[in-house]
Amino acid sequence: MLPLVMYYLLGRLVIWLIAFAKPTQWLWNFFEHCDLCLGVWIYFLLGFWFSDVVAFIMPVMYVPVLSQFIAGCAMSFVSHLIRLGWEQRFYNANQ
Numbered sequence: 001m002l003p004l005v006m007y008y009l010l011g012r013l014v015i016w017l018i019a020f021a022k023p024t025q026w027l028w029n030f031f032e033h034c035d036l037c038l039g040v041w042i043y044f045l046l047g048f049w050f051s052d053v054v055a056f057i058m059p060v061m062y063v064p065v066l067s068q069f070i071a072g073c074a075m076s077f078v079s080h081l082i083r084l085g086w087e088q089r090f091y092n093a094n095q
Helices: 002-020 022-030 035-049 051-057 064-091
Strands: none
Touching: 002 022, 002 035, 002 051, 002 064, 035 051, 035 064, 051 064
């Protein structure tokens, strides 16, 4: 379970760094400020490093590149939903 949490947190950190760091603004602008779109590719690339987590997410059939892409899509969507829920709960409370 810890590698899954590390996979999520490291991906979320990379997405956040790309969104707010000056040298990577071109990449953030390329994805039109969409953390879901950027997250698919970030989690896809991290999937090669965390291949045991990808095998845990997709236990039935593991095809190396396809499994990383599907796990990247799924993890990016989960990350996007968590971010939206966090913003709804804590950033919109004073309005």
